[in-house]
Amino acid sequence: MNTNVLLWVVYPYLAIAVLVGGLIWRYRYDKFGWTTRSSQLYESAVLRWGSPMFHFGVLLVLIGHVGGLLVPKSWTEAVGVTEHTYHLTAVFVGTVAGLCTLIGMAILIARRRLTGPVFAATTRNDKAMYVVLAAVIVLGLWATVKANVAGDGYDYRQTVSPWFRSLFYLSPDPELMAGVPASFQAHVLAAFALFAFWPFTRLVHAFSAPVGYLTRPYVVYRSRDARPGLRPARRGWGGPPSAPTTRRGTPARPTERSRGGR
Amino acid sequence: MRVMAQMAMVMNLDKCIGCHTCSVTCKQAWTNRSGVEYVWFNNVESRPGQGYPRTYQDQERWQGGWVRTRSGRLKPRAGGRLRKLLGIFANPKLPAMRDYYEPWTYDYEHLLSAPAGEDTPVARPKSLLTGQDTKVTWSANWDDSLAGGNEIAAGDPVLRQVADRVRQEYEKAFLFFLPRICEHCLNPSCAASCPSGAIYKRAEDGIVLVDQDRCRGWRMCVTGCPYKKVYFNHRTGKAEKCTFCFPRIEIGQPTICSETCVGRLRYIGLMLYDADAVAAAAAVKDETDLYAAQRSVFLDPRDPRVAAEARAAGIPDDWIEAAARSPVWDLIMRYEVALPLHPEYRTMPMVWYIPPLSPVVDVLRDTGHDGENAGNLFGAVDALRIPVEYLAGLFTAGDPAPVRAVLNRLAAMRAYQRRINLGEPRNESIATAVGMTGAQLDDMYRLLAIAKYEERYVIPAAHAEDAHRLEQLGTECSLDYDGGPGMYQTGPFGEASGTAVPVQVETFHMLRSRQTADAGTDPGDQPRRVNLLNWDGKGRPAGLFPPRRDPDDGGGQ
Ligand code: HEM
Ligand code: SF4
Ligand code: SF4
Numbered sequence: 001m002n003t004n005v006l007l008w009v010v011y012p013y014l015a016i017a018v019l020v021g022g023l024i025w026r027y028r029y030d031k032f033g034w035t036t037r038s039s040q041l042y043e044s045a046v047l048r049w050g051s052p053m054f055h056f057g058v059l060l061v062l063i064g065h066v067g068g069l070l071v072p073k074s075w076t077e078a079v080g081v082t083e084h085t086y087h088l089t090a091v092f093v094g095t096v097a098g099l100c101t102l103i104g105m106a107i108l109i110a111r112r113r114l115t116g117p118v119f120a121a122t123t124r125n126d127k128a129m130y131v132v133l134a135a136v137i138v139l140g141l142w143a144t145v146k147a148n149v150a151g152d153g154y155d156y157r158q159t160v161s162p163w164f165r166s167l168f169y170l171s172p173d174p175e176l177m178a179g180v181p182a183s184f185q186a187h188v189l190a191a192f193a194l195f196a197f198w199p200f201t202r203l204v205h206a207f208s209a210p211v212g213y214l215t216r217p218y219v220v221y222r223s224r225d226a227r228p229g230l231r232p233a234r235r236g237w238g239g240p241p242s243a244p245t246t247r248r249g250t251p252a253r254p255t256e257r258s259r260g261g262r
Numbered sequence: 263m264r265v266m267a268q269m270a271m272v273m274n275l276d277k278c279i280g281c282h283t284c285s286v287t288c289k290q291a292w293t294n295r296s297g298v299e300y301v302w303f304n305n306v307e308s309r310p311g312q313g314y315p316r317t318y319q320d321q322e323r324w325q326g327g328w329v330r331t332r333s334g335r336l337k338p339r340a341g342g343r344l345r346k347l348l349g350i351f352a353n354p355k356l357p358a359m360r361d362y363y364e365p366w367t368y369d370y371e372h373l374l375s376a377p378a379g380e381d382t383p384v385a386r387p388k389s390l391l392t393g394q395d396t397k398v399t400w401s402a403n404w405d406d407s408l409a410g411g412n413e414i415a416a417g418d419p420v421l422r423q424v425a426d427r428v429r430q431e432y433e434k435a436f437l438f439f440l441p442r443i444c445e446h447c448l449n450p451s452c453a454a455s456c457p458s459g460a461i462y463k464r465a466e467d468g469i470v471l472v473d474q475d476r477c478r479g480w481r482m483c484v485t486g487c488p489y490k491k492v493y494f495n496h497r498t499g500k501a502e503k504c505t506f507c508f509p510r511i512e513i514g515q516p517t518i519c520s521e522t523c524v525g526r527l528r529y530i531g532l533m534l535y536d537a538d539a540v541a542a543a544a545a546v547k548d549e550t551d552l553y554a555a556q557r558s559v560f561l562d563p564r565d566p567r568v569a570a571e572a573r574a575a576g577i578p579d580d581w582i583e584a585a586a587r588s589p590v591w592d593l594i595m596r597y598e599v600a601l602p603l604h605p606e607y608r609t610m611p612m613v614w615y616i617p618p619l620s621p622v623v624d625v626l627r628d629t630g631h632d633g634e635n636a637g638n639l640f641g642a643v644d645a646l647r648i649p650v651e652y653l654a655g656l657f658t659a660g661d662p663a664p665v666r667a668v669l670n671r672l673a674a675m676r677a678y679q680r681r682i683n684l685g686e687p688r689n690e691s692i693a694t695a696v697g698m699t700g701a702q703l704d705d706m707y708r709l710l711a712i713a714k715y716e717e718r719y720v721i722p723a724a725h726a727e728d729a730h731r732l733e734q735l736g737t738e739c740s741l742d743y744d745g746g747p748g749m750y751q752t753g754p755f756g757e758a759s760g761t762a763v764p765v766q767v768e769t770f771h772m773l774r775s776r777q778t779a780d781a782g783t784d785p786g787d788q789p790r791r792v793n794l795l796n797w798d799g800k801g802r803p804a805g806l807f808p809p810r811r812d813p814d815d816g817g818g819q
Contacts, residue, residue, distance in 0.1 A: 031475035031476070032474055032475055032498070032500070033498075034478060035477065035478050035479030035498070035499035035500055036478060036479040036480065036481075036499060037479055037498075037499030038479050038480075038481050038494065038499060039496070040352060040353060040356050040358075040481060041356070041358065041359050041481075041494050041496050042358075042359060042391065042496065043358075044352070044356060044358050047352045048352040048354070049352075050352075051351040051352040052351040052352055054351075055351040056351070116389075116391070116392040116394065117359070117389075117391035117392050119392075120391060120392045120393065121391075121496065121497070202499075205478055205479070208458065208478045210347070210350075210457030210458050210478070210480065212458075212459065213343055213346070213347060213456075213457040213458070213459070214343050214344065214347070216459055218338075218453070218454035219449065219450060219453050219454055219463060220453055220456075220459050220461065220462040220463065221462060221463050221464075221465045222462040222463070222464060222465060222473075223464070223465045223466065224464050224465070224466050224467075224724065
């Protein structure tokens, strides 16, 4: 098999499979571990700068990627956005968002390393996650800056974007990626590595972004269990407790809800 | 009318001796794990004092609870839904660890392993967050019994509110203890602040719980609760809170803090309330009306109409009967001696307090009066060592009238019973003076002073299909369920990842592994010392003593 097919067909599909499968698996096996693992309790002053900067940046970058990769060039041109306008906006907004992300992440990483309790609570998994995440972000910025500052820009919407969409049409076209500059290639490869790693890191929190909060009533009521028939119960006020003397049946598995509370 | 049942508690502050037994037994039961070392679901704070976490009552600063908007509706003080989501990346109002305290242990091993030398070795304090040397500067009850004096007590937010009327001078120093647990509010702002909807109020008994599987660690609930009774487990990244010992309550047993309370001052019972009336009651305009507003949502279970509605709402008969016998109902509604803690937070708290009266008798005796004479007592209530204004700042949003009424009733009960004790005839006029009857004072005396176990706790067992399971949960550590104890191990995503396990099993296994591990307790992979707080007195934790030496070595025993 030639490297092109391996890099631009097999590898991305594998990564997506791991991402989807991993998320399902993690959700079923490890709901309890699905959390931001916030470290704000340890340190707040630096986080207050780093975290919003990083997150708003990264969400903007995300939106940009959706726009650039998923929306075909013909569509934007159809509504009258010229390549030049698109390019200017993309480079400008993209660079600002990218820099926000980069600086925010630098603050977060420095905070992780330099604040005693935060560092003590940093797992190997966190460190590995930051390596991959930083690689993706740095490579992405580097590719953009290199193409625009050194050269006169690179129109990835002719190559990378159609290839990316072709993955989802299930007719991948690896040839589109063959001639892409190495910097963009590296960014794409790193990104798919990040996708594959995603379900196994704290980054899963991004998939549980609490948008439902906007429409939900403030106070949630939940029933302990579906109400069954009455049970011959000892009266709770019959005196000090004594251990039950008889046991019937085998211990049942505790149900979801009573396990849930803590 | 939509009838709901609420498990509620009343604490009689007169009897609290500040022994912290409740806190310790609660900690043993629920928070003796790593990540929650700093957490006390039950804490006992000295008043005046800063409380735990420090100055949590200062809502200008911490933004807990609800506020009434101009349109007369309620919204979380820290901001509505959109504002919460925009601030989610770094919660602007989260108390830091130092506002609670940095958990620590001591380097006990050094006492034994230090080489012989001039100086006596000391056990250095070590931070449980970093494992490094630390300086202990604060704790959950650092200002216990006015330790630190006025300097620390001056930071009491409630005291500051009444500073113009109450002076904290040495000669006038006052002190009482305020044990606190989660209030299991009727209108919980913790739940309202949770973006993932993981905090819920149980429809059957009103206990407020955090679903550990749904919590995503957004840590907004910590800000939302004005009592700061939701805590963030910094190892698991999930919020945890007082559970009202639901596994015990479900089988009719009182909570651990109540069961072990040395002063026997806690009462647990059901309250029926009209869920449809809560929102309006919590939003009354005047803060001082909130006490009355909250009482107005409670429903009398002896009223046949209420009982019928309750039955229609699916509340079983024995629960309605239990509600009719509830000591909490009696103390709040019949004798009117219990008051809510900080009703002005508008969460409709359901752990109420009988304010303390004791020192008044001493004051009178010292000035040559008969301390148990009703006439003297009524007059003296305003001259109390513990200023009525201060109590009002805690229990009635600053309105001294209800507090005065309660103290008068308590004083009347004493005077009335004292005459009986001395063989004098009953004096009905004492009771009438506080709007009660002699028989009521007798009943109240039985409930408050004799305080029989089965009168303090009237807890109907839960109705569930697998009653057997509930018995299991409450009374034993069953290890024979799926996967067994081996399941509870450090998972690939940090401590305690993987499927959740029943509470008892978890505690059991956690304790056992802590007692048998020579690495000591926590963070991550750094070696830690033996933490005696987690030792239940059974066996000997590895690492507590140096390895036994051989007898023929000539060494010690
Ligand atoms: C869209 C919804 C998202 C929300 C609501 C969200 C929220 C949060 C929160 C609350 C924290 C904890 C901060 C703390 O208190 O320590 C956090 C941490 C973090 N998030 Fe997100 N996040 C989102 C998306 C993302 C995405 C898309 C990424 C990356 C591509 C990301 C990467 C991170 C990282 C790396 C941390 C760890 C920061 C640290 O070093 O402590 N998040 N996030
Ligand atoms: S006291 Fe308890 S129920 Fe009330 S808001 Fe706080 S945590 Fe929630
Ligand atoms: S155990 Fe009882 S008496 Fe002791 S501190 Fe707790 S509430 Fe007070």
